[in-house]
Amino acid sequence: MKSKANGRSANGAAKKRDLGESYNEFKEFEGRKYTGMKVGGSHKWYYDKGTWKETKLSPDLWRIEYSVIKRRSGKAPEGSGVPVGTEYHWYILSHQHVRKLDANSYTTAMTGLKYKLAHKRASNEKWSVTDRGQKRRLIRLLRDLIASLEKEEGTGKNVASNGQKLKSRPKKNARAAKPAARRKEAELV
16 A cells, blocks of 8 residues: 555565664673664765875875765665764775776775774764773774684684675785795784
């Protein structure tokens, strides 16, 4: 049965309401309660023309800054999500693969992990975790990742500490790299 007001079926409207309500319900993952998108769900975003700034700190180390507005590819279910003004502090661990196209252009692709260190509700001036607590969370994340990499070293698997399979760059026209160079690259990943 179609609603005359919006042309959507009654079941479609109910399903949309259910998505909004389920977003805010408590869920459990590995014994931990949380709200928001169900584990395994995904978002697709479009990024406006942003600004990426890099500063070289050492021969192989760069500090990056990136600022842009991202937009959802579709529409959020009505009533779902956090209120406007909510903020998040994420830590991103990523592979960035680039290929030079001409003197001024590169393709770029990134794959990796995004970890929530803290959030700040729109109605609150304080973050959910103190600066010190965020640093402790980041240290724990990095230690877990290092332990996972050490555990998986030599197995040929590329797995994060939470079991998620990581995408890695495909080998194209691979030349035999020097063993020392390979070890140095592994240390940086």
